[in-house]
Amino acid sequence: MLLKIVNLTHFFGGLKAVDDFNIEIGPRQIIGLIGPNGAGKTTVFNLVTGFYKPTMGKIFFQDEDITGLPPHVITSKGIVRTFQNIRLFNNMTVLENVTIARHYRMQYGITAAVGRFPSFHREEHEVEEKALEYLSIFHLDSKVHLPAGSLPYGQQRRLEIARALATEPKLLLLDEPAAGMNNAEALELMHLIKKIAEEFRLSILLIEHQMPVVMGIAERIHVLDFGKTIAVGPPEEIKNNPKVIEAYLGEGALE
Amino acid sequence: METFLSQLIFGLQRGTIYALIALGYTMVYGVVRLINFAYGEVFMIGAFISFFLVNAVSLPQPILVVLALLVPMVTCSLLGLAMDALAYRPLRQKPRLAALITAIGVSFFLSNFVSYSSGETVRSSAIAAFLLAGILLLYVLGVKYLNFPVKASPNFKPMKFVIPIVSLVLVGYLFWSARDLLVELRWKGSSFASYPVDRLITVEKIPLYKSVYITNIQIMNFLVSVILMVVLSYLVNRTMTGMAMRASKNNKDAVALMGVNVNRVISITFIIGTALAGAAGVLSAITYPRLTAFMGVQPGLKAFIAAVLGGIGSIEGAMLGGIIMGVAEQFAIGLLPSSYGPSRIDFTPLADGVAYAILIVVLLLRPQGIFGEPPREKL
Amino acid sequence: MKLTTYTILGLLTFYALVMVTSAVGIMNDYLLRIINLMMINIILGVSLNLINGYTGLFSVGHAGFMIVGGYVAGFMTTLLFGITKDTPYWEALPLFLLAIFAAACVSALVGFLIGLPVLRLTDDYLAIVTIGFGEIIRVVFNFITFKKKIGNWELDIGGPRGLLGIPPLSNFTIIFLFTLFTVLFIRNFVFSRHGRACIAIRENEVAAHMMGIPITKYKVMAFVLGSTFAGIGGALLAHFIQLLHPTMGGFMNSVEYLIIVYLGGMGSISGTIVAAVALTGLSEFLRPIGELRMVLYGILLVILMLKRPGGLMGQREFLFLLPERERKIYATQNR
Numbered sequence: 001m002l003l004k005i006v007n008l009t010h011f012f013g014g015l016k017a018v019d020d021f022n023i024e025i026g027p028r029q030i031i032g033l034i035g036p037n038g039a040g041k042t043t044v045f046n047l048v049t050g051f052y053k054p055t056m057g058k059i060f061f062q063d064e065d066i067t068g069l070p071p072h073v074i075t076s077k078g079i080v081r082t083f084q085n086i087r088l089f090n091n092m093t094v095l096e097n098v099t100i101a102r103h104y105r106m107q108y109g110i111t112a113a114v115g116r117f118p119s120f121h122r123e124e125h126e127v128e129e130k131a132l133e134y135l136s137i138f139h140l141d142s143k144v145h146l147p148a149g150s151l152p153y154g155q156q157r158r159l160e161i162a163r164a165l166a167t168e169p170k171l172l173l174l175d176e177p178a179a180g181m182n183n184a185e186a187l188e189l190m191h192l193i194k195k196i197a198e199e200f201r202l203s204i205l206l207i208e209h210q211m212p213v214v215m216g217i218a219e220r221i222h223v224l225d226f227g228k229t230i231a232v233g234p235p236e237e238i239k240n241n242p243k244v245i246e247a248y249l250g251e252g253a254l255e
Numbered sequence: 256m257e258t259f260l261s262q263l264i265f266g267l268q269r270g271t272i273y274a275l276i277a278l279g280y281t282m283v284y285g286v287v288r289l290i291n292f293a294y295g296e297v298f299m300i301g302a303f304i305s306f307f308l309v310n311a312v313s314l315p316q317p318i319l320v321v322l323a324l325l326v327p328m329v330t331c332s333l334l335g336l337a338m339d340a341l342a343y344r345p346l347r348q349k350p351r352l353a354a355l356i357t358a359i360g361v362s363f364f365l366s367n368f369v370s371y372s373s374g375e376t377v378r379s380s381a382i383a384a385f386l387l388a389g390i391l392l393l394y395v396l397g398v399k400y401l402n403f404p405v406k407a408s409p410n411f412k413p414m415k416f417v418i419p420i421v422s423l424v425l426v427g428y429l430f431w432s433a434r435d436l437l438v439e440l441r442w443k444g445s446s447f448a449s450y451p452v453d454r455l456i457t458v459e460k461i462p463l464y465k466s467v468y469i470t471n472i473q474i475m476n477f478l479v480s481v482i483l484m485v486v487l488s489y490l491v492n493r494t495m496t497g498m499a500m501r502a503s504k505n506n507k508d509a510v511a512l513m514g515v516n517v518n519r520v521i522s523i524t525f526i527i528g529t530a531l532a533g534a535a536g537v538l539s540a541i542t543y544p545r546l547t548a549f550m551g552v553q554p555g556l557k558a559f560i561a562a563v564l565g566g567i568g569s570i571e572g573a574m575l576g577g578i579i580m581g582v583a584e585q586f587a588i589g590l591l592p593s594s595y596g597p598s599r600i601d602f603t604p605l606a607d608g609v610a611y612a613i614l615i616v617v618l619l620l621r622p623q624g625i626f627g628e629p630p631r632e633k634l
Numbered sequence: 635m636k637l638t639t640y641t642i643l644g645l646l647t648f649y650a651l652v653m654v655t656s657a658v659g660i661m662n663d664y665l666l667r668i669i670n671l672m673m674i675n676i677i678l679g680v681s682l683n684l685i686n687g688y689t690g691l692f693s694v695g696h697a698g699f700m701i702v703g704g705y706v707a708g709f710m711t712t713l714l715f716g717i718t719k720d721t722p723y724w725e726a727l728p729l730f731l732l733a734i735f736a737a738a739c740v741s742a743l744v745g746f747l748i749g750l751p752v753l754r755l756t757d758d759y760l761a762i763v764t765i766g767f768g769e770i771i772r773v774v775f776n777f778i779t780f781k782k783k784i785g786n787w788e789l790d791i792g793g794p795r796g797l798l799g800i801p802p803l804s805n806f807t808i809i810f811l812f813t814l815f816t817v818l819f820i821r822n823f824v825f826s827r828h829g830r831a832c833i834a835i836r837e838n839e840v841a842a843h844m845m846g847i848p849i850t851k852y853k854v855m856a857f858v859l860g861s862t863f864a865g866i867g868g869a870l871l872a873h874f875i876q877l878l879h880p881t882m883g884g885f886m887n888s889v890e891y892l893i894i895v896y897l898g899g900m901g902s903i904s905g906t907i908v909a910a911v912a913l914t915g916l917s918e919f920l921r922p923i924g925e926l927r928m929v930l931y932g933i934l935l936v937i938l939m940l941k942r943p944g945g946l947m948g949q950r951e952f953l954f955l956l957p958e959r960e961r962k963i964y965a966t967q968n969r
């Protein structure tokens with residue numbers, strides 16, 4: 001098992017944002033996490049990646065208990081995420097955004113940096129090559145030296161995924177990667193996600209607000225509503241589950 | 256026991272002054288997350304305005320006391336409004352750092368301005384204020400009736416300019432009248448001025464218990480602080496504006512959606528905070544009658560620490576934090592060995608450091624303060 | 635010829651020019667004094683920029699660290715080593731360098747002790763704690779007035795009177811070399827994976843954390859490095875103006891360094907250098923108007939934030955100050 005979450009519960013003051021959440025993700029699986037706005041999906045991500053400490057429950061990654069570890073340690077273990085509201089380093093270049101992701105894999109210390117030792121030049125050269133590889137997968141190679149904040153919205157979304165991939169994770173958490181895109185763009189992105197999952201042998205946990213988008217690529221879907229898991233199963237089953245339809249009623253996200 | 260009691264009385268007096276300033280910090284921080292470093296300077300300006308007033312007019316003591324307190328409070332709240340409108344409001348959408356730097360700039364400007372000022376500079380400032388008011392007036396009239404220098408746009412509202420113009424004229428008038436007084440007092444801000452306490456109140460000691468006594472100044476000090484805090488609690492807990500204020504603390508956008516004018520709420524917060532700081536300045540001037548341009552720096556910092564101690568953003572916290580700070584400092588002064596003691600080394604200057612020691616302890620043990628909630632960022 | 639060669643030639647020419655003109659007597663002492671002060675302010679400004687500009691922290695206590703360095707070095711040369719004006723320079727120099735090193739170490743240690751607990755909290759706390767720190771320094775240095783004989787020397791750093799009679803060991807060459815060292819050090823740091831980590835924290839702390847950057851470690855690192863160089867600057871300043879006073883570590887002085895950083899541009903070494911030179915020159919020029927200078931500084935800070943929050947240079951750099959790789963990149967883009 002790659003990721004195993006047991007009885008995860010989280011309170012914000014009196015609000016139970018996540019209520020007894022359980023999931024198991026094996027290697028090279030794409031799993032969907034859906035639910036209406038405010039259901040607690042992003043909070044699950046924040047708990048897994050260490051931004052919040054859970055009120056109750058345990059999180060295991062490759063059989064190791066990672067509950068309560070700080071985010072940068074969790075990244076180094078092989079879990080990385082993107083954010084619902086894009087969080088790029090806007091004033092840094094596109095290339096620098098991706099090299100940051102390689103930071104924890106680089107070795108040279110402060111002395112080597114200040115003295116410009118050979119190890120500095122070698123590693124900086126390597127990281128640049130590597131970063132360019134990731135950028136070319138997402139067709140961003142013509143933009144490498146532009147400030148990330150100057151890219152159009154769709155490219156910013158892609159850059160965020162490229163940056164996450166550059167940490168070489170085993171599990172990638174994507175928080176509404178298609179938000180703000182039209183249907184065609186969203187489907188194209190889903191194809192890309194499927195392709196990189198295969199190419200990099202990744203598991204992916206994908207939050208998506210619009211159901212049709214996940215239907216195509218997820219092999220299993222978990223549905224949250226008010227923090228509770230109301231359904232788990234393959235897409236076909238979820239689509240016809242009356243509880244899910246009720247939760248989404250008035251949200252207009254099912255058509 | 257006796258020394259303990261009298262130290263406690265002095266400590267409480269010190270503490271109420273810190274608490275009044277701390278309230279300003281905490282309220283503004285609660286609503287806009289801005290540390291307005293300039294409260295110490297507002298405190299100082301409150302003291303000076305009261306100083307000018309008491310020197311300038313001769314009235315019966317009771318009336319003078321009320322005026323000496325109210326006039327600085329009103330002037331300081333105008334100053335608070337002006338600070339918000341000129342320096343902070345334009346930065347509300349910018350990174351918080353920018354507002355913080357601006358706050359330091361404002362505080363630096365105010366203290367150094369007073370330090371620099373003498374009769375002559377005050378007169379120049381008065382003239383500048385009149386000139387500015389005149390220019391504004393001409394501009395408004397020009398745009399309205401002559402379409403000069405720019406054409407009036409359909410949503411041009413001349414009424415918006417009334418308050419700035421009137422306040423400029425008032426400030427100019429105040430400076431102008433202060434000028435003659437300053438020349439008479441041969442005043443130069445960088446030295447110090449003595450607050451004429453005896454014109455306000457004749458000091459009397461009222462015995463309490465054995466050698467413990469309380470002065471009528473201290474009684475007045477407590478009364479004024481308690482009244483101000485009660486009024487404040489009423490404002491915050493019982494009025495619509497107060498409710499909006501408390502709601503803004505949690506979610507400004509939601510409050511704005513409900514049709515509340517958030518900018519107005521912020522302005523009112525500034526008015527209240529600066530008025531309290533002004534009152535604290537007057538109370539402090541009556542108790543410690545030595546006024547300097549930099550007299551606000553230390554109380555300002557310490558009051559801020561008091562607010563952090565109580566839990567920044569919390570009104571009860573600011574009151575409690577201020578009192579704790581004042582009492583702790585007073586006891587330090589009382590208990591540290593002085594040069595008359597056996598050690599022959601004077602440790603009392605270290606009492607000034609008590610506040611900072613408290614700060615360090617708070618940050619290590621409970622950074623959110625007594626009543627504060629732990630900070631969390633919404634991802 | 636490459637730009638790097640020109641830069642080196644330019645620096646050598648500047649050094650030679652100052653040395654020759656002052657040896658011949660064309661350069662007067664007053665001008666040389668201003669040049670030295672400019673360079674010391676460059677050290678203090680660039681090091682503060684690492685903390686406030688590149689890493690996005692908000693230290694308001696830079697003068698505090700400066701004066702800690704100053705007192706440590708001044709105490710060592712004056713009281714510990716007993717160096718006076720008449721000590722031969724070559725005898726005093728190694729001891730002076732040792733004192734500067736000690737000053738750097740103590741400032742670093744103090745920076746670490748303050749930074750570690752405080753930088754785990756939200757950014758506002760660093761501001762208030764560093765202000766508080768300046769005040770504690772003032773209280774402490776004001777307090778140490780008593781004379782105490784230990785062996786054959788006296789512990790007396792002057793109390794409220796200040797530490798007087800510090801030997802004039804900072805000359806143009808020393809200050810020039812240390813300025814060069816500081817600028818080169820911080821430039822190379824900033825343009826490396828470590829500097830990138832700091833900038834990423836400034837740009838988006840949450841994302842930086844997620845990308846595997848230990849943010850507390852880097853915040854503390856930037857704060858400690860900046861404070862260390864402030865200590866070096868303080869040691870040089872003390873042996874240049876030959877006195878130290880407890881109030882020099884206070885809030886007012888720190889604001890001057892803040893202005894240098896924000897006028898020049900947060901995250902621009904070039905901007906800081908320009909601003910340090912300009913403001914040092916300007917304040918000499920404005921000396922006749924005395925305290926009004928401070929009033930103007932306050933207004934300047936407010937106007938700067940309102941009208942030009944990026945400062946003079948924003949985040950741009952002069953080409954000659956950049957490492958070669960970044961220079962090529964800058965040439966291909968128009969930032």
Ligand SMILES: Nc1ncnc2c1ncn2[C@@H]1O[C@H](COP(=O)(O)OP(=O)(O)O)[C@@H](O)[C@H]1O
Pocket residue numbers: 012015017035036037038039040041042043044631632633634
């Ligand atoms: N930092 C926070 N503090 C308080 N409440 C929060 C916080 N983050 C999220 N919430 C609340 O928790 C619930 C779940 O939020 P979230 O996980 O963002 O939902 P989703 O991503 O499914 O739309 C919501 O009611 C939200 O208001």
Ligand SMILES: [Mg+2]
Pocket residue numbers: 041042043084
């Ligand atoms: Mg969400």
